[in-house]
Amino acid sequence: MDKIYIRGLKVETIIGIYDWERTLMRPLIFDLDLGTDTRPAAASDRMRDSIDYAAVGDTVREIALALKPELLETLAEKIARTLFDRFPILSVRLAIDKPGAIPDVKGIGIEIERRREDYAVCGR
Numbered sequence: 001m002d003k004i005y006i007r008g009l010k011v012e013t014i015i016g017i018y019d020w021e022r023t024l025m026r027p028l029i030f031d032l033d034l035g036t037d038t039r040p041a042a043a044s045d046r047m048r049d050s051i052d053y054a055a056v057g058d059t060v061r062e063i064a065l066a067l068k069p070e071l072l073e074t075l076a077e078k079i080a081r082t083l084f085d086r087f088p089i090l091s092v093r094l095a096i097d098k099p100g101a102i103p104d105v106k107g108i109g110i111e112i113e114r115r116r117e118d119y120a121v122c123g124r
């Protein structure tokens with residue numbers, strides 16, 4: 001499947017399970033792969049036939065700033081669902097890294113993969 005991707009999107013927000021985390025803006029780093037067929041846009045050369053990655057980045061930023069959840073899992077699921085609502089994508093892989101969450105690691109966070117059918121089947 002073709003992919004449109006975003007790597008290293010940085011958003012400063014409030015997230016975490018501890019009281020001290022609820023008072024600090026801290027960075028999250030987002031990586032996304034959006035499954036799509038790029039051939040219609042390649043044939044027409046029109047933005048309307050593709051997924052606007054700038055709009056996807058705006059959506060991620062908007063949700064990360066508004067939700068302020070405790071868990072990365074909550075944020076990732078909300079972003080995935082919203083991307084399926086707003087864009088005609090077939091799948092999404094979303095990784096969120098939380099720099100500094102624990103000491104002495106190169107990276108730490110979560111990664112989810114969802115397909116449009118995952119939501120259509122259960123009707124949630």
Ligand SMILES: Nc1nc2c(c(=O)[nH]1)N=C([C@H](O)[C@@H](O)CO)CN2
Pocket residue numbers: 015016017018021070071072073098100101102
């Ligand atoms: N699976 C998860 N584990 C942890 C999370 C999380 O969001 N998902 N969050 C924390 C704390 O907020 C931590 O980041 C504080 O440094 C711990 N574990």
